[in-house]
Amino acid sequence: MPILVTALLLVVLFVITLTVAAYSTYGERKVAAFLQDRIGPNRAGPFGLLQPLADGAKMFMKEDFVPKTANRKLFFLGPAIAMTTALLTGVVIPWGGTLTIGDLRIPLQGTDPEIGILYVFAMVSIGVYGIMLGGWASNNKFALLGAIRAASQMVSYELAMGLSIVALVMVTGTLSMNGIVQYQIEHGWGVLHQPLGFLLFLVCAFAETNRAPFDMPECETELVGGYHTEFSSMKLGFYLFAEYVNMFISSAVMATLYFGGYHVPGLAGTGWDPNLITLLGTAAMFAKTFFFIFFFMWIRWTLPRFRFDQLMNLGWKGLIPLAILNLLLTGGWAFIQPRLFP
Amino acid sequence: MQFLFYLFAAISVISAVFVVSAKSPINSVIALIVCFLSIAGHYILLNAQFLAMVHIIVYTGAIMVLFLFVIMLLNLNKSAEPVKTLATRIAAVIAGGVFLLTLLAAVRHGLDITPARDFDGGVGLVRSVGLSLFNEFLLPFEVSSILFLSAMVGALMLAKKEPAASAGTSPAAPAEKRVA
Incomplete structure (x- = not known):
């Protein structure tokens, strides 16, 4: 029975992830339109709400073209890896507390391994292969340059991201995603303990998801379309879609690690039905996640793109030293605090 | 669980063979990635979750x-691959054959492995790995981290341009930088 419940939960999570990603494309256009004082998509359905469906249908109808000089197997494998690794990450994110139906206790989380945060990190680090292999297999200069940029950018920013997570883990004392949320429920949200760490994580999340101002791998002013120049039809759709899935997942990770996840201050003391509190918590989790998705779009349509050398300078000479400083401060505080306030 | 072990073992061995037999270096690298992932699967079967994830993050x-x-x-492509001389090939075949003979002789009477101590399912969890690293193996841990640091410094020294060489090209350097 619990296996069936988990399977059902994962299917629901899968559907929600895809829906959110699809409507993020709509949201992106509406946010862009709002920021540029335009109206945005409004033809397909009321307020243009059917636009993602129309886009998806259009993608399916396009010719699935494979260049003659491309490496066919890797050309197929690239988008598949990008999409798969993007979807795999959501499993360990705690989307809510525990629902109790009769005797059945259902935690709203796919699984809670004790190394949850490392799992997220591992999936992010595998995700770069989708872009690298796809870009290389296209046998196109622009695609190759995009792929190489993606690889060097992601490896560079993974370091600062990892160091900022290490500092957070030093505070919470656990690597489990749910454990981190539990710590925040007891001791206050992570952003209060790790303000600098949050800022570093936020910047690195932009770089890891290839979002502007760090969208160098697909910088259209320099590289035509970057790593997906040669891709068409649903293969291109997978790449674009994987980017939105990644954005959704990294927003959820930020909400979980630094903004209390499904925690709503003061809700536990109201004495309401526990199931209601769990559902409200899940709603809060999604609200926090959607805020970060909006933040991603806000930044994209506000800041111009970096140059590639600026991006590398920021990563290696700016973020990594700051992350190490943050680590030292966190460690020093953990050492001094019990001695100052016993 | 046993089925999973055999599955991962088969993937590891087949992909490892493919790493050395593939003609294209890209295919070799991909096979090696698959091999590393299947080894991470073995770690998870042993409940060494921390090791599995760190293995994926660092190696893969x-x-x-x-x-x-x-x-x-x-x-790189096929033409860039160095062609071995006949003597090297014969030597490689003989060396490989002798090694195979040694292996066959060793397992002729069957492999009888008795574990030194009983398997403890908690040995690969973060807490026990951390405790043993920072208690029992503190000195080796610190020494190896210094080794990594020196390797990093060494790589930086090698990557850095000679001051004399850069002084000679200094008028052209700013223009180059702007293009890049």
């Missing part, structure tokens, strides 16, 4: 990305 996610990166930049 960082080192192999750099491998792939270098191969893409060099654009």
Whole structure:
């Protein structure tokens, strides 16, 4: 029975992830339109709400073209890896507390391994292969340059991201995603303990998801379309879609690690039905996640793109030293605090 | 569980053979990535979750990305592969055959392995790995981290241009930088 419940939960999570990603494309256009004082998509359905469906249908109808000089197997494998690794990450994110139906206790989380945060990190680090292999297999200069940029950018920013997570883990004392949320429920949200760490994580999340101002791998002013120049039809759709899935997942990770996840201050003391509190918590989790998705779009349509050398300078000479400083401060505080306030 | 072990073992062995037999270096690298992932699967079967994830992050996610990166930049292909002389090939066949003979002789009477101590399911969890690293193996741990630091400094020294060489090209250097 619990296996069936988990399977059902994962299917629901899968559907929600895809829906959110699809409507993020709509949201992106509406946010862009709002920021540029335009109206945005409004033809397909009321307020243009059917636009993602129309886009998806259009993608399916396009010719699935494979260049003659491309490496066919890797050309197929690239988008598949990008999409798969993007979807795999959501499993360990705690989307809510525990629902109790009769005797059945259902935690709203796919699984809670004790190394949850490392799992997220591992999936992010595998995700770069989708872009690298796809870009290389296209046998196109622009695609190759995009792929190489993606690889060097992601490896560079993974370091600062990892160091900022290490500092957070030093505070919470656990690597489990749910454990981190539990710590925040007891001791206050992570952003209060790790303000600098949050800022570093936020910047690195932009770089890891290839979002502007760090969208160098697909910088259209320099590289035509970057790593997906040669891709068409649903293969291109997978790449674009994987980017939105990644954005959704990294927003959820930020909400979980630094903004209390499904925690709503003061809700536990109201004495309401526990199931209601769990559902409200899940709603809060999604609200926090959607805020970060909006933040991603806000930044994209506000800041111009970096140059590639600026991006590398920021990563290696700016973020990594700051992350190490943050680590030292966190460690020093953990050492001094019990001695100052016993 | 046993089925999973055999599955991962088969994937590891087949992909490892493919790493050395593949003609294209890119295919070799991909096979090596698959091999590393299946080894991470073995770690998970042993409940060594921490090791499995760190293995994926470090080997699959960082080192192999750099491998792939270098191969893409060099654009290696079949023609770039060095052709071995006949003498080297014969020597390799003899050496490999002798090694195979040794292995066969060793397992002729069957492999009888008795574990030194009973398997403890908690040995690979973060807490026990951390405790043993920072208590029992503190000195080796610190020494190896210093080793990594010195390797990093060494790599930086090698990558840095000679001051004399850069002084000679200094008028052209700013223009180059702007183009890049």
